[in-house]
Amino acid sequence: AVVSTQSTGKKISKDTVSRLEEFALYLRESKKERRSYVSVVKTVNVFRDLICTSEWVTARELIKIIKSYCKYLPLSQSNETDVSNVVRRILKIIREENAGSEATSFADGLSSFFKSDMKASSIGRPDLQDNILNSIVELLSELETSKSNIINMALEHIHSNERILTFGHSNTVRDFLLHGRKARDFEVIVCESGPSLKGHKMAAELSDGGIKTTVIPDSSAFAIIHAVNKVIIGTHTIMADGALRAPNGVHQLAMAAKYFSVPVIVCAAVYKLSPTHLCSYDPDAFNKVIGPENMLNFSNEKLHSKVLISNPDFDYVPSDFIELFITNTGGHAPSYLYRIISELYHPEDYDLDNMCVEAVEDDICI
């Protein structure tokens, strides 16, 4: 996919083009085992590059360039929410730096609604670029420290002799629990999360770290949850209302936890917080259905040809099942997340395909 410069009319250097193509390829290929943190850092670097090397004069043009590049990334697929979120952060940084000294916040009263933050500012490109790059460096350091901020809160949430239930595999939760182990003694029960059996990997890692781990099949979760103190899970994405897009099987676990009034705590960095809502349960819009080879052997062809086998990858967990979110900005109730979204992202960037930057010519923004 060649990055087209027709929409912006500006040229981008060959180097940058190849790096952008590489990044698009990386997103397309490594879908399965891609680590959120790694891809998020890659994203920032690629876009920093784009900012430095592409030709633009005003912030508006820069935003157009970034958004038109995003069209070539497979961001509409459900897997790539962390990348989209980081792009939105970068766009917000650009807008903020552009607004510069006349920084308007929504708290300033109704008139700020109608002021466009895209008016031609007095800051020229070199200064603007410097400011943006500085902020991006801060963003990178925030991303780097996001995990350690989360795991440092472990001791506030785990007391001794506790039994904690977790589901499948999550790097954040694993490090959270291992950090807690350094000071407290507790036990962890891991649900297998079949058919991918990621829970086995988690159990192996936790027990290597010295935590007493028990592996149970997912069907036993209800049987055992009344004897558990809390449920700590990771997630793929946090939706704007506090709901989750989590690995398949978390919804029923949360239901069982609610039935027995066991608190469910979600550990996730804030770049997983996405300003999107659930629009539909369809596999195309929200979920992803993967191949059934882990469920039923292909050698059993008479069943494979006659039976409809579903292996969805994600689960939608409504926000009423979640008690607390532990993010790198601290612990939050699900009802508070809308506030964080308004601080992190700009409303015009919620939909990355929306190129209505051009509409913002006058002072009145409708």
Place this chain on the structure above:
Amino acid sequence: KAVVSTQSTGEQVGVSLKEGEQPPKTKAQLKAERRAIQEAQRAAKQKLKEQQAQGGGAGKQKQPPTGAKPAATKSAAIATKPSAKGKPADVSKPTTKQPDKQPDSCGSGRVEILSHLKLYDRNIPPTQALSYTSSKIHPAFVKLGVQMARDIIVGSNARCAALICAVKTFIEDYNCPKTKEIRSHLNIALKPCFSYLAQCRMMSVSMENFIKHIKLQITKTSPDLSDNEAKEELLFECENFFKENIYLAGKSISEKAVARIVNGDMILIYKKSQLILHILLEAKRQRKQFKVMVVDSRPDLTGVASCERLTAAGIPCSYVYINSCTYIMKKVTKVLLASDALLANGYVLGPVGTAMIGLIASNYNTPVIVCCETYKFSERVQTDSILYNELADPDSMLKTLNADDSLVAGWRESPNTRLVNLVYDTTPPALVSIVITEIAELPCTSAPVVLRRGAVKL
């Protein structure tokens, strides 16, 4: 005076001491002392073996896993059901040296909240402690025990039916000694068989209820009847139990359940149950148009067999794992579940995962229909799934369908890893809409009424 003597050899290795003086022990004396201790241990082992032969394998050596001896005592006491009162109490701590290291089939470390449950130890053949000649256990029961231990016979109805056959064979071959009455001696003769079965695999509620019934029938046989007549009566009782409580009850339940299936239904079933499949095949025979969603779960994946039966009959099926139950539940119109027992406080005992399905279905307002024959109603009450349960093979959780090994495959070596594979779980009555039995369609909470009715009848 310190005198060391041995029991069997009667040797006296005596050393007379002055008051409070410790003589230096020669090598020969130390050796003799050690030999004495060994002889004592061997004698104790011999005694134990004799008691085992009498108690019919009840004292089978439950190998004590490291660090779990007290738990083994508890589990030994609980595991022998129901007729093992005469069992010797000193089973679990053999005083002999451990023989060459048997593979610790129980695994290192136990889960504390489940330490009251008997660990899975079916790697030891249940017939190990039995001897050919002096065994009091009928070969039909020996065979049945092995079949149950090896999961060849599974399912509450199947296990009960197999038990009925074994008891019938026993009664046919039974000869009452001249000085005893059949109604008292037959029970005594059956006791070791039942306790042996309990050790092969924990008895299901269906089996326990049959045993209770047949014991009562045996004690009620009239003393005026000749032995043969009494045996015939008891054989008839056994057959009648099967016919009324399993065969005809199944037919009656399936009639009632099929009446609730309408065209266009999407019925959810869980794993494999003989009764539920019977109901669905009957509905198909009555030309109802419906689809089935089979929910399956690891590690035993019996839902595949369900799918095969249903597709062979031409019923359109879908197949998911229990993780995806929330994903498909909105398409489902009814949930049809089988149960292993109905407890007196209304809880439904079923294969593990049933409770989860009941919970999800009630969240989506889908009716949950449980089918249970009345002979499976139990007087037990409990509110959670852990107290009365069975642990199945933890290594079966390591099976993966792709070629890779599970990452916890080395769990026995790791001191921190445990695998738990429960067999049953209890579903609270609030999550169940209706229970279909052969006498009526009831809410869960009517279980004690049915139990009382059964008791009054007797």
